[in-house]
Amino acid sequence: MIKIVSTTACLVFLSTFCVSYLLFDNLKAQDEEKTIDSLSLDNEKARLEKLRDSLNRNFKFRVGKISILGGIIELNVPPHYKYLDATQSQELHTRIWNNQGTRSPGAGILFKANFDPVDPNVWATEISYEKVGHVEDTDASDLEKSDLLRQIRDDIHELNEQRAKNGLPEIELVGWAEKPRYDPSTHTLYWAQELKFSSDDSNVLNYNMRVLGRNGVLNLNIVGNMADFEEIKHEAELIRRSFKFQPGHRYEDFDSNIDEIAVMSVAGLVAGKLIAKFGVWILFVKLWKWLAAGLLASLPFLRKYFKKN
Numbered sequence: 001m002i003k004i005v006s007t008t009a010c011l012v013f014l015s016t017f018c019v020s021y022l023l024f025d026n027l028k029a030q031d032e033e034k035t036i037d038s039l040s041l042d043n044e045k046a047r048l049e050k051l052r053d054s055l056n057r058n059f060k061f062r063v064g065k066i067s068i069l070g071g072i073i074e075l076n077v078p079p080h081y082k083y084l085d086a087t088q089s090q091e092l093h094t095r096i097w098n099n100q101g102t103r104s105p106g107a108g109i110l111f112k113a114n115f116d117p118v119d120p121n122v123w124a125t126e127i128s129y130e131k132v133g134h135v136e137d138t139d140a141s142d143l144e145k146s147d148l149l150r151q152i153r154d155d156i157h158e159l160n161e162q163r164a165k166n167g168l169p170e171i172e173l174v175g176w177a178e179k180p181r182y183d184p185s186t187h188t189l190y191w192a193q194e195l196k197f198s199s200d201d202s203n204v205l206n207y208n209m210r211v212l213g214r215n216g217v218l219n220l221n222i223v224g225n226m227a228d229f230e231e232i233k234h235e236a237e238l239i240r241r242s243f244k245f246q247p248g249h250r251y252e253d254f255d256s257n258i259d260e261i262a263v264m265s266v267a268g269l270v271a272g273k274l275i276a277k278f279g280v281w282i283l284f285v286k287l288w289k290w291l292a293a294g295l296l297a298s299l300p301f302l303r304k305y306f307k308k309n
Contacts, residue, residue, distance in 0.1 A: 059088050059117065068107050069129050072249045073218060078242050080113045092117050110239065123205075123224025123232060125239055131216040133262035134254045140182035140189075140266045148180060149173070151271040152193075170198040177205055177229055180270045187212040187251040188240060191270055192233075194226055207232050210269050213245045214253045215260070217269065 061082035066075045068086075077083050084092065089109045106128035115122040153173050160170045177192035189210040196203045207222040207229075220239060222232050247253070 059084060059092070061111070068127070071246060072129065072213070072216075073107070074244050074246055075110075075127075076242050076244070077110070078238050081239075081242075082111050082113050084109045084111065084117075110242075121225075123222065123228045126219075126221040126223060127243075128219045128221075129216055130219065132264065133260040134215060134251075135212050135217060135262040135264065135266060135269065137182065137184065137187065137212065137266050140184065143180045143182060143267055143270065148267065148270050149176065155271070169200075172196040172198070174203060177207070177226070178233070180267075182266055186240070189266055189269055190236075192229070202226070205229055205232065207236060208270075209236060209240050211240065211243065211245070212251050212266075214249050214251060218243060218245070 061084055063077045063082055066077065066083060067073075068075050075083065085108045086106060092109070108127050110125040110127060111117070111122070115124070156171055156173055163170060172195065174194040174196050177194045178190065180189065180191035182189050189212070190208065192205060192207040194203050195206060203226045205222075205224050205226045205228060207224075209220040209222075211218040211220065220243065222236060222239070224232050245251070
């Protein structure tokens with residue numbers, strides 16, 4: 001009887017020991033996996049920081065007064081901002097930010113001084129110019145009456161068909177973040193859109209300003225997260241005032257004897273008619289939406305581009 005009890009006790013002990021050992025071994029393996037994952041994440045962060053340092057060393061930002069667009073516009077970079085010229089912006093826009101299927105900024109990008117191009121919280125102003133002729137503003141008072149939202153959605157539907165062929169995510173216009181309005185004293189058109197990309201959870205803000213000139217339109221497109229709306233709205237007028245058409249190129253310099261009238265109206269600018277004619281200059285994907293995929297996918301290019309560092 002004593003032997004049977006002893007044998008049973010031994011079996012119970014051995015079973016308990018085995019279970020405990022297996023549990024300990026499993027927990028140890030999980031800890032090792034967490035350590036490996038943590039090290040991998042730390043290594044990835046270190047690589048991104050190294051890339052950030054390389055980008056900031058190689059990109060040459062400018063401040064002060066700068067003549068852009070062949071002397072049509074003078075930019076007086078606001079305090080606490082910095083400007084990246086057209087050539088460098090194109091490199092940033094297409095090769096590093098991986099914005100395929102959209103037109104790169106034709107005249108540079110304006111950043112806040114405390115942001116860098118790979119900051120996940122960055123918002124920036126894309127600068128471009130379209131020589132479309134003199135846009136008459138006689139229909140500006142009809143902006144509220146026009147069915148602009150429907151027209152833009154129709155244009156985006158058309159655009160998505162082309163994006164799908166190129167393997168790019170679809171764009172959805174959620175609605176106005178700010179309804180279109182026109183300021184005749186500065187010849188500036190304002191509106192803001194909330195956009196959603198099918199590949200991402202967070203929504204994008206496009207805060208648009210169109211400043212009319214003698215023979216074309218200055219496009220200032222501020223792109224950020226919807227969470228940045230109040231800050232961007234507050235900063236927008238400061239940004240707009242930083243750009244001035246030079247004498248001879250101002251809206252009031254129009255000469256009906258020699259200058260051409262644009263085929264689109266003020267409402268046409270909002271409705272996206274320039275998309276169909278000139279490309280997608282009002283829509284480009286926000287940085288954080290492709291930071292992991294786009295930036296890391298660009299590592300071979302970045303290593304080659306910055307190997308001297």
